[in-house]
Amino acid sequence: MTKTFPMGGIHPDKHKIAGDIAISNPGLPEIVYIPTKQHIGAPAKIMVKQGDKVKVGTLLAAADGIVSAPIHSSVSGEVIKIEDVIGEFGYYEPMICIKVEGDEWEDSIDRSDAIVRTIPENTEEIIAKIRSAGIVGMGGAGYPTPIKTTIPEGKKVDCLILNGIECEPFLAADDRLMQEKGEQIIVGAKILNKLLGIQKAIIAIDENKPRAIEIMTKLTKTYVGVNVRVCESKYPQGGEKQLIAAITGREVPSGKLPVDVGCIVQNVGTVFAIYEAVMKNKPLFERVVTVSGDAIEKSANFMTRVGTPASFLIEQCGKISSDLGQIVFGGPMMGTSAVNPNAPITKLTSGILLLSSQMSDKKPETPCIRCGRCVDGCPMGLQPNAIARAVRSHNMDALLELHVLDCIECGSCAYICPARLPLLDCCKLGKIEVRQHQNKK
């Protein structure tokens, strides 16, 4: 029987067009723009200056503090400028612009395809490698991985879950990665096992990825302790707390972390990056990006260097329909529509979607009919309708009582609302305002 989380959830159309398309190499653009902030926490400190020659994998910016991550060059060439460039949301962000010249890699990186299976003995060495490779949670949150893999004192972890759910429609980056780099992911899981001092790892895969399930199940037979669990295809199955509930039946209490219930969840993309960092000395400078949508001729999965402009990838996917409504960075449920299609790909960009106006048009909202579908659909057991009312009337006490800070911003409420109320916007706004209110106190 397939597993799932107990509360809420919706069933949007899957649109997994890109799931059958192999990961390809899009080539190199002329100039890459590498943002210095691709993670949660402090922006990295820039270590290069204008005119410097860099190779692939050269350190561009070092981590500034514990909650931060270093940034490495994704191309070889010359740093032409370090300045504020317009990002995906229209705000100017400090970026390092590198003119691409050839494709010369740092000597320390192992570029062979051979799979290395012997895990280093020293756990401190492993953590140091993960830290210096600049690995962050690639599911979208961008939380620096070394912090997540270091268990706070007094806490015990007994369950490692690899998140291969990818419940967002359209996206197929993790799906393809499991199909093509399955064994590397499993070795990565064994590395994490060693770090956490446990023997078992569970790879959770959505039932709508039959090929990935088949390949991973076959591979796990040769590795003791690694198991595949198939989860019901329901959104947001890939949410950290939902996945823990589905696999272990444990509920992460409000305001607590998965570690508090003895679980660590890592995205399969992150685990693959850990494998490459530890075994191949390769810093995180490229990732799989799905380009898809109903307003573009063909879909694709690209192994993209960080800093490549999104428009460079879009150009390779054929004609854009004249009916283009919006360009979304990330998935259609949680992603944000981009203001600037020339914005660079970061470590966290899992997809670029070009949606037709029919799909992206927001129809005018009508009054709430109190049907309660948003309450049924909320995977966190919140009351989005009540939150929306409290936000509009600026009632901070009510927002706190409604636990607005537990909202995972999955967008199930807004998707299911028959009155088309902007429930997700209200929840996001409520979170911002409650945090401001608490800071003021």
Next chain:
Amino acid sequence: MDNLILINIIILVSIALIAAAVLYFVSQKFKVTENPLIAEVENCLPHANCGACGKAGCHDFARACVNTAAEDFKKLYCPVGGNAVMCQIAHLLGHPDIIKEETVAVLRCQGSCQNAPDKVEYSGIAFCRIANKISSGRSGCPNGCLRLGDCVRACPFGAISMNKETGLPVVDEDKCTSCGTCVAICPRGIYEIRPKGAQTGRVYVACNNKQKGGIARKNCKTACIACQKCAKICPDIKIENNLSYIPTTVPADKFGAELAANCPTKAIVYIGNKNKEEEVKHD
């Protein structure tokens, strides 16, 4: 039967008497004596309870007025009531009159639909606070007005309205009490409380963009490009973060017209003496 009614009346009356006695005793025992002046001062105040004076409502402000010494009294000011109310209070308390120059909220942005045309569509909820979080806005200016009207909804005096043509909020000078609610609510800090300048008029830089000139002008025709021209006319003007700021001490009647005329992007706005009914405003 008559008896029953009588008993009821007696019981109820006795309960009432006992309760009255208890209430009287408690009210005498726990009486809070307050200076009657406080109530008098409070009566003069506008009862908006907006908190613009820095106190928690009008009663708190009245208490502060009565309880402070003469020299500290000067520091208290009710911007909503203005000079008339403050003079009245000073009179009541026997202090010298307080006369401050009247102030008004000004919008330091001219990024209207015409000057800063929309580049993208915003289809989210029409709140500036969330639009600011999601993207730089429809015009692309990361510091300019988002034109979604958080200030219009927040203004407790109904002094701000949306101009449908320009898309920008307009402050009604007569209704504005410079309470500062709009300054606090605007996620981009565009509003500023400046002296009204009833005699001299007022001059200010109507731009909040801190980007370099070329970048700023790409998004908005009337952006300040920090060209230093205004600083040459009046050396008091400071230019920081690619943005010029005219201090309130700059005499508007002396420099205003010249500054506004010489600004190459028309980012400086001069609103002339209101008594003469002339408004020098460039478009």
